[in-house]
Amino acid sequence: xxxxxxxxxxxxxxxxxxxxxxxxxxxxxxxxxxxxxxxxxxxxxxxxxxxxxxxxxxxxxxxxxxxxxxxxxxxxxxxxxxxxxxxxxxxxxxxxxxxxxxxxxxxxxxxxxxxxxxxxxxxxxxxxxxxxxxxxxxxxxxxxxxxxxxxxxxxxxxxxxxxxxxxxxxxxxxxxxxxxxxxxxxxxxxxxxxxxxxxxxxxxxxxxxxxxxxxxxxxxxxxxxxxxxxxxxxxxxxxxxxxxxxxxxxxxxxxxxxxxxxxxxxxxxxxxxxxxxxxxxxxxxxxxxxxxxxxxxxxxxxxxxxxxxxxxxxxxxxxxxxxxxxxxxxxxxxxxxxxxxxxxxxxxxxxxxxxxxxxxxxxxxxxxxxxxxxxxxxxxxxxxxxxxxxxxxxxxxxxxxxxxxxxxxxxxxxxxxxxxxxxxxxxxxxxxxxxxxxxxxxxxxxxx
Numbered sequence: 001x002x003x004x005x006x007x008x009x010x011x012x013x014x015x016x017x018x019x020x021x022x023x024x025x026x027x028x029x030x031x032x033x034x035x036x037x038x039x040x041x042x043x044x045x046x047x048x049x050x051x052x053x054x055x056x057x058x059x060x061x062x063x064x065x066x067x068x069x070x071x072x073x074x075x076x077x078x079x080x081x082x083x084x085x086x087x088x089x090x091x092x093x094x095x096x097x098x099x100x101x102x103x104x105x106x107x108x109x110x111x112x113x114x115x116x117x118x119x120x121x122x123x124x125x126x127x128x129x130x131x132x133x134x135x136x137x138x139x140x141x142x143x144x145x146x147x148x149x150x151x152x153x154x155x156x157x158x159x160x161x162x163x164x165x166x167x168x169x170x171x172x173x174x175x176x177x178x179x180x181x182x183x184x185x186x187x188x189x190x191x192x193x194x195x196x197x198x199x200x201x202x203x204x205x206x207x208x209x210x211x212x213x214x215x216x217x218x219x220x221x222x223x224x225x226x227x228x229x230x231x232x233x234x235x236x237x238x239x240x241x242x243x244x245x246x247x248x249x250x251x252x253x254x255x256x257x258x259x260x261x262x263x264x265x266x267x268x269x270x271x272x273x274x275x276x277x278x279x280x281x282x283x284x285x286x287x288x289x290x291x292x293x294x295x296x297x298x299x300x301x302x303x304x305x306x307x308x309x310x311x312x313x314x315x316x317x318x319x320x321x322x323x324x325x326x327x328x329x330x331x332x333x334x335x336x337x338x339x340x341x342x343x344x345x346x347x348x349x350x351x352x353x354x355x356x357x358x359x360x361x362x363x364x365x366x367x368x369x370x371x372x373x374x375x376x377x378x379x380x381x382x383x384x385x386x387x388x389x390x391x392x393x394x395x396x397x398x399x400x401x402x403x404x405x406x407x408x409x410x411x412x413x414x415x416x417x418x419x420x421x422x423x424x425x426x427x428x429x430x431x432x433x434x435x436x437x438x439x440x441x442x443x444x445x446x447x448x
Contacts, residue, residue, distance in 0.1 A: 057084035145320035161187035171311025174360030193237030219268025245285035
């Protein structure tokens with residue numbers, strides 16, 4: 001296993017157990033601070049921030065649950081692993097609700113401890129990366145992700161931003177096309193100028209012309225004063241035309257002249273107005289098919305499509321989902337409700353979901369989870385039911401010999417309990433039985 005090289009605080013009032021924990025972790029390259037008294041550990045944390053806290057639950061001065069509440073109050077993003085010789089399912093659920101990364105039952109092997117520590121540190125790393133993706137002083141839009149495809153997009157954006165050419169961004173709905181447009185603007189020589197966005201599918205054709213070109217006083221009934229359009233408003237900056245594939249052909253012709261001549265006529269106007277604006281467009285349509293079908297003019301496409309950026313679907317960069325999830329979660333902290341973590345199982349479920357709505361759908365799922373979450377950690381029971389059903393459909397019995405009906409029932413109940421993080425009411429709903437029946441089966445199969 002790769003050396004962890006992290007700072008870990010361990011608390012246990014039993015000297016032998018404390019020494020064992022320390023020895024295991026130091027062999028992995030960790031810097032370990034060991035304490036037999038929780039109060040001293042809390043004082044230490046105030047002056048020496050660490051990456052992870054591991055604590056026993058049963059201690060005379062202060063229980064592990066009480067210690068965790070105090071740690072969470074002072075360091076909400078700090079991960080914790082609780083260790084106990086009195087493990088119960090209800091205790092594990094309570095610990096998860098309070099924000100423990102994991103509830104490890106004694107006796108455990110060194111490999112089990114190392115694996116949990118590695119997972120907890122990985123989650124802490126995700127939080128740190130997500131916070132680093134927050135707003136900077138320059139307010140430059142951040143393209144979040146570490147996958148090769150999204151890194152390629154970011155590198156290409158930085159490469160072409162100073163070129164000041166027109167750009168077409170393609171990709172499915174919800175993939176972040178406007179974010180890329182804003183990044184192009186931020187890294188261009190026009191960064192100090194305005195960024196103006198317009199959705200071509202939002203208005204009727206006659207209103208699109210008025211919005212983009214503006215009008216002169218008296219151009220039509222009700223035009224009581226001169227009104228510049230968005231093309232002028234974006235002067236010296238960038239005009240982002242979203243859903244450009246929905247623009248009517250008559251408007252394509254009018255905008256084509258503007259792109260060619262770098263000047264426009266307001267509605268009802270006769271004096272050409274010079275323009276200095278960069279056009280960045282976006283569409284979820286297949287532009288070649290749109291040209292072949294007559295919905296888009298080929299000469300118009302050539303003008304707006306000097307350079308193309310293709311945005312990958314979220315399903316093509318699943319490795320970015322954990323970082324994106326924490327980045328979005330950080331943006332949702334408001335109204336006094338702080339959700340600091342996503343459970344390992346919930347994150348795993350998100351990573352295996354198809355996300356037909358891409359990043360926008362992920363954001364909506366997390367917004368719902370934040371609204372219904374009872375603790376400070378999002379669990380699978382906080383995610384939409386269809387995500388849980390998606391994982392249930394993927395259930396596979398253990399490989400090997402054929403199972404008896406009773407063994408199959410036991411394995412499936414264990415699978416559902418794991419899926420719901422031990423939430424018995426939700427598990428009973430999925431299984432189609434009442435809570436009392438589930439409790440009897442848990443006792444029968446020793447699943448508690």
